[in-house]
Amino acid sequence: MSDDGDRASAPELSISEIGMGPPRLEKIVGPAALADTAASVADLFGVEVRVFSASGMMLAGDPLDAPALIGAALAMARGAPVPPDQRGPANERFRLLPIEYDGRAVGTVLLGPYALPGDVAAGMRVVQAKSVDALCRHLSRVLDLVMWSGHKALLTSTMHLATMRESYRELQEKNEKLNQAYARLQELDRLKSNFIATVSHELRTPLTSIMGYSEMLAEGIAGPLTDEQADFIATIRTKSDQLLGLIVSLLDMSKLESGTFFVKPASVVVVDLLSDVVATLTPTAAKKGVRLSVEGPADPLPTVHADEDRLRQVFLNLTENAVKFTPPGGRVTLSAAEGIDPRDHEGLALLAPVHRAVEIRIADTGVGIPRAERDRVFAPFYQVDQSSTREQGGTGLGLAIVKRLIDAHHGSIRIEDNDPRGTVFVVTLPCAADVESMPPAGSDDLLNSDALPPIFQ
Amino acid sequence: MQLDFVAREVTIKLVYYGPALSGKTSNLQALHELAGNDTRGRLMTLETQNDRTLFFDLLPLTFRSKDGDVSLRIKLFTVPGQPMHAATRRLVLQGADGVALIADSRVSETQRNAESFLDLKQNLKDNGLELGKMPLVIQFNKRDLPNIRSDAELEKLAQRGREPVFKAVAVQGTGVIETFVGLLFLTYRTLDRTHDLSKRLGIQGEELVRTAATQLGVTTPIEELLGQKMGGNFDGGRPTP
Numbered sequence: 192m193s194d195d196g197d198r199a200s201a202p203e204l205s206i207s208e209i210g211m212g213p214p215r216l217e218k219i220v221g222p223a224a225l226a227d228t229a230a231s232v233a234d235l236f237g238v239e240v241r242v243f244s245a246s247g248m249m250l251a252g253d254p255l256d257a258p259a260l261i262g263a264a265l266a267m268a269r270g271a272p273v274p275p276d277q278r279g280p281a282n283e284r285f286r287l288l289p290i291e292y293d294g295r296a297v298g299t300v301l302l303g304p305y306a307l308p309g310d311v312a313a314g315m316r317v318v319q320a321k322s323v324d325a326l327c328r329h330l331s332r333v334l335d336l337v338m339w340s341g342h343k344a345l346l347t348s349t350m351h352l353a354t355m356r357e358s359y360r361e362l363q364e365k366n367e368k369l370n371q372a373y374a375r376l377q378e379l380d381r382l383k384s385n386f387i388a389t390v391s392h393e394l395r396t397p398l399t400s401i402m403g404y405s406e407m408l409a410e411g412i413a414g415p416l417t418d419e420q421a422d423f424i425a426t427i428r429t430k431s432d433q434l435l436g437l438i439v440s441l442l443d444m445s446k447l448e449s450g451t452f453f454v455k456p457a458s459v460v461v462v463d464l465l466s467d468v469v470a471t472l473t474p475t476a477a478k479k480g481v482r483l484s485v486e487g488p489a490d491p492l493p494t495v496h497a498d499e500d501r502l503r504q505v506f507l508n509l510t511e512n513a514v515k516f517t518p519p520g521g522r523v524t525l526s527a528a529e530g531i532d533p534r535d536h537e538g539l540a541l542l543a544p545v546h547r548a549v550e551i552r553i554a555d556t557g558v559g560i561p562r563a564e565r566d567r568v569f570a571p572f573y574q575v576d577q578s579s580t581r582e583q584g585g586t587g588l589g590l591a592i593v594k595r596l597i598d599a600h601h602g603s604i605r606i607e608d609n610d611p612r613g614t615v616f617v618v619t620l621p622c623a624a625d626v627e628s629m630p631p632a633g634s635d636d637l638l639n640s641d642a643l644p645p646i647f648q
Numbered sequence: 649m650q651l652d653f654v655a656r657e658v659t660i661k662l663v664y665y666g667p668a669l670s671g672k673t674s675n676l677q678a679l680h681e682l683a684g685n686d687t688r689g690r691l692m693t694l695e696t697q698n699d700r701t702l703f704f705d706l707l708p709l710t711f712r713s714k715d716g717d718v719s720l721r722i723k724l725f726t727v728p729g730q731p732m733h734a735a736t737r738r739l740v741l742q743g744a745d746g747v748a749l750i751a752d753s754r755v756s757e758t759q760r761n762a763e764s765f766l767d768l769k770q771n772l773k774d775n776g777l778e779l780g781k782m783p784l785v786i787q788f789n790k791r792d793l794p795n796i797r798s799d800a801e802l803e804k805l806a807q808r809g810r811e812p813v814f815k816a817v818a819v820q821g822t823g824v825i826e827t828f829v830g831l832l833f834l835t836y837r838t839l840d841r842t843h844d845l846s847k848r849l850g851i852q853g854e855e856l857v858r859t860a861a862t863q864l865g866v867t868t869p870i871e872e873l874l875g876q877k878m879g880g881n882f883d884g885g886r887p888t889p
Contacts, residue, residue, distance in 0.1 A: 207743025
């Protein structure tokens with residue numbers, strides 16, 4: 192905002208001020224054209240015409256040596272109350288006419304000198320009083336037309352110029368971003384090839400040997416084993432399996448981070464997928480004494496646009512976690528319902544019908560996650576229980592991968608409390624139709640976020 | 649907003665936003681019709697040959713406080729709704745004090761309404777403004793057409809949302825004043841909070857808005873007018889559950 196009490200010294204019109212303040216007379220009419228009009232009016236009516244602007248400029252007419260008269264004209268141009276009929280230095284008559292625009296004074300017209308019938312004024316043009324009034328009305332109309340057209344043209348040209356500049360700036364910005372993204376992609380492409388080759392070779396090859404040899408030992412190829420030796424070998428094999436799992440997770444993670452991870456989206460029926468996950472994990476849960484179940488709404492849910500294998504990985508991971516952290520006798524419940532994106536609070540009346548989403552809740556009755564930890568659990572290698580003697584194992588990569596997979600599907604994940612105890616992981620995934628038809632702006636936070644690999648941006 | 653202490657004038661910029669052909673210009677035309685000669689300025693339209701808004705329409709309205717001491721100057725702008733005029737929309741939004749989103753009630757326009765809203769959000773962001781802090785009302789226009797979203801549906805959604813939602817038939821002048829006064833009320837309240845307008849000008853702010861409504865020919869009490877909204881609130885906060 193501008194608290195300016197001095198309009199005359201207002202700076203150049205900026206775009207946000209377009210149409211806001213009173214326009215300046217000299218800016219919207221050309222002084223040369225105005226002088227011509229004044230001269231032609233003077234010719235027609237035989238009375239001289241001078242035009243002054245609010246900023247104190249004389250825009251048309253010959254110089255006049257009458258300071259008091261000019262002072263009155265300028266005062267009127269600035270909006271001060273000045274009587275219209277004035278007398279000149281030799282007692283000749285003058286008439287002041289305010290020029291107004293949108294209810295504000297922007298200038299003054301000074302008519303004269305002239306004489307009325309009966310005046311003692313040798314050599315001066317004598318006009319009827321009603322002719323002066325008619326001339327004033329006529330001039331008012333003409334000036335109003337000129338101001339209006341001029342102002343409209345000024346606004347149009349200013350907007351035109353500003354719009355062109357803005358479009359150019361926008362294009363430049365986009366070009367710059369594209370160039371940067373392209374350079375980054377090339378670099379990532381190179382790094383990705385190196386990294387994946389290195390990791391798979393350097394880590395997986397020796398591990399495969401370890402696993403192979405321990406298998407041979409277990410099979411007794413190098414001679415019979417004592418019970419204790421067989422136990423040790425079994426431990427080596429279990430731990431090697433875990434290590435291989437971790438390496439595979441790391442590879443997934445690196446692919447997700449570098450943007451070389453591809454989702455192959457198709458329409459997925461969420462409830463079927465959840466039933467599948469529950470069927471897979473029921474033996475594990477049963478062994479631990481945890482009840483595992485799935486609930487869906489009576490009406491079929493809209494399908495989501497996702498890579499089914501990756502989504503299965505997400506829900507397997509979350510459900511496995513839930514079972515892991517739930518003590519025997521507890522229960523883990525998977526449910527799905529239609530929901531809206533929780534971030535769509537603003538403009539809900541407009542967005543809700545087009546931003547449809549499916550909300551999946553994985554609720555357990557386990558140890559729960561403290562409120563302060565909830566944002567951090569999605570960071571790679573983060574564990575709520577950091578103590579070396581923690582009860583539950585795990586690589587600390589599961590939720591980080593889950594989060595990135597959901598991001599890659601333009602979805603969101605959050606954690607809520609389960610009543611009376613436990614945790615609910617709430618995953619929201621946009622529906623198939625929504626993803627296909629919404630413009631990129633529809634999910635600007637996600638699509639423009641730097642946290643996303645470039646391939647999804 | 650511009651504040652002129654010498655002339656004792658407040659100039660407020662209100663922008664009518666919305667998808668193409670949703671009736672933004674019709675709203676201004678209706679207001680121009682309804683306002684008295686002392687209040688309204690000339691409606692300036694910068695349009696193309698097909699009557700589509702090119703840069704903007706501008707309707708200046710001037711209201712005077714009861715004692716005539718303070719002038720409330722409202723500059724009502726519309727934006728061009730067509731997608732290609734994105735840069736113009738962003739420019740017109742610069743310095744806006746309040747926004748009315750004029751939505752088309754027809755079911756077929758639902759997607760375009762949402763897109764326009766997101767476009768508004770993005771353009772405000774590009775101008776360094778936050779949608780959450782911008783006084784905003786929503787108008788569902790063209791209630792007289794067939795195949796529109798039902799009152800019950802709008803009512804239900806409006807009550808879950810933050811913004812006051814009004815129904816209108818702009819070409820008949822219905823709901824236009826309600827939307828305008830609602831937006832003016834919300835905008836003045838916000839400006840008063842951020843710039844201490846009433847105190848600095850020594851005026852009763854709400855009284856000034858009330859006077860403005862009277863000068864538009866409103867005879868019903870302003871509370872009743874604001875009560876025409878479906879859902880939302882005038883506190884700028886979240887809806888009460």
